[in-house]
Amino acid sequence: MQNLQIDAQRLWDTLMETAKFGATPKGGICRLTLTDLDRQVREWFRQRCEALGCTVTVDEVGNMFARRPGKNDKLAPIAMGSHLDTQPTGGKFDGAYGVMAALEVLRTLNDRRYETEAPIEVVAWTNEEGSRFSPAMVGSGAFAGIFDLAEGLGRPDNVTGVTLEAELERIGFAGSEPVGGRPPAAYFEAHIEQGPILEAAQKPIGVVTGAQGQRWYEITVTGQEAHAGPTPMPRRRDALVGAARMIDAVNRIGHAHAPNACATVGFVQVSPNSRNTIPGRVFFTVDFRHPEDAVLSAMDRELGQACDAAAGAIGLETEVKEFWYFPPTPFDRDLVATVRRAAEAQGYPHQDIISGAGHDAVYLARVTPTAMIFVPCIGGISHNEIEDAKPEDLTAGCNVLLNAILDRANAVLPERG
Numbered sequence: 001m002q003n004l005q006i007d008a009q010r011l012w013d014t015l016m017e018t019a020k021f022g023a024t025p026k027g028g029i030c031r032l033t034l035t036d037l038d039r040q041v042r043e044w045f046r047q048r049c050e051a052l053g054c055t056v057t058v059d060e061v062g063n064m065f066a067r068r069p070g071k072n073d074k075l076a077p078i079a080m081g082s083h084l085d086t087q088p089t090g091g092k093f094d095g096a097y098g099v100m101a102a103l104e105v106l107r108t109l110n111d112r113r114y115e116t117e118a119p120i121e122v123v124a125w126t127n128e129e130g131s132r133f134s135p136a137m138v139g140s141g142a143f144a145g146i147f148d149l150a151e152g153l154g155r156p157d158n159v160t161g162v163t164l165e166a167e168l169e170r171i172g173f174a175g176s177e178p179v180g181g182r183p184p185a186a187y188f189e190a191h192i193e194q195g196p197i198l199e200a201a202q203k204p205i206g207v208v209t210g211a212q213g214q215r216w217y218e219i220t221v222t223g224q225e226a227h228a229g230p231t232p233m234p235r236r237r238d239a240l241v242g243a244a245r246m247i248d249a250v251n252r253i254g255h256a257h258a259p260n261a262c263a264t265v266g267f268v269q270v271s272p273n274s275r276n277t278i279p280g281r282v283f284f285t286v287d288f289r290h291p292e293d294a295v296l297s298a299m300d301r302e303l304g305q306a307c308d309a310a311a312g313a314i315g316l317e318t319e320v321k322e323f324w325y326f327p328p329t330p331f332d333r334d335l336v337a338t339v340r341r342a343a344e345a346q347g348y349p350h351q352d353i354i355s356g357a358g359h360d361a362v363y364l365a366r367v368t369p370t371a372m373i374f375v376p377c378i379g380g381i382s383h384n385e386i387e388d389a390k391p392e393d394l395t396a397g398c399n400v401l402l403n404a405i406l407d408r409a410n411a412v413l414p415e416r417g
């Protein structure tokens with residue numbers, strides 16, 4: 001394992017420089033995908049990569065690939081990257097960090113005239129956030145064959161209805177490269193954690209072992225509307241009381257599978273929602289997450305049992321519909337070990353961590369060996385203009401990225417000095 005160091009100040013300055021494209025008064029970024037601001041940061045990125053001697057290509061869904069040649073250009077590239085789009089109230093680091101850290105890796109290699117055996121590619125994926133065109137991660141999803149191209153290009157803007165394809169053309173990033181079909185030999189993504197775990201543990205590096213699986217449900221509980229006055233308690237079929245017991249059960253199921261389970265009810269509709277009518281119908285959603293499929297299955301069974309028990313006690317009918325299933329995604333064991341060794345070689349405290357959020361890397365993992373590097377963010381806060389991170393942690397993540405990439409690209413020092 002090599003032990004090279006990036007230029008920490010240059011990394012920070014680059015992050016601050018690109019944060020100007022879409023800067024908000026509160027210190028964040030609003031740079032929705034395929035807007036004029038996105039075009040500006042994309043042009044900036046292309047120019048900086050070309051200045052390093054890279055060839056930049058754009059595929060049909062607007063994903064950008066900056067290629068630094070290897071000694072053996074026939075080898076599949078080692079890739080790294082993330083996304084340049086943000087949430088409407090986004091921060092300076094979500095996505096941008098992964099792209100700028102990758103750019104800093106290239107700059108460090110160029111400074112040292114380092115030649116790697118395999119080519120290296122930096123990727124900026126289109127529409128990771130999904131806030132303008134849903135769903136999220138359309139660019140990496142199309143690359144990995146999760147969505148077909150026409151489906152991705154046809155997605156409408158949530159407000160204006162203009163298509164993703166039309167906006168790609170308008171900003172000049174409807175590329176000609178076919179999407180996918182050229183998986184890199186490995187893919188690394190550096191990202192802020194977007195949660196509180198690393199900060200609390202005072203570890204600058206999270207070795208991400210995979211992403212959580214998710215099961216989403218829609219539950220409808222039906223009882224009977226009745227007058228709140230004349231209806232005695234034993235005669236009631238109160239759908240909200242049943243739903244409340246089910247919601248409490250969801251929370252208990254989450255705690256029962258600690259520390260890795262998450263269980264959330266975030267949306268509830270009560271009908272008729274009138275203060276003097278016993279609720280006849282309640283609709284609510286459940287979001288279960290866990291890194292292991294077997295545990296998700298157990299949580300699923302427990303949810304069914306809890307709903308049956310709560311409904312049976314009050315004479316309610318319940319419909320539990322599984323709405324969405326996203327299997328757990330373990331990252332590549334060897335690549336994860338490479339990240340861990342790179343952290344150790346640099347002497348950085350680190351710990352294994354599971355990604356609670358979706359990332360481009362989660363789709364890449366379907367087509368190529370993949371790993372991620374997390375760094376702490378302050379207060380665990382992200383998708384917020386106050387999102388922040390310590391320069392020394394960002395440097396640590398970038399150093400780990402650099403040495404992990406070198407390990408995989410079989411770097412050798414050139415003969416010339």
Ligand SMILES: [Zn+2]
Nearest residue numbers: 083094095128
């Ligand atoms: Zn992100």
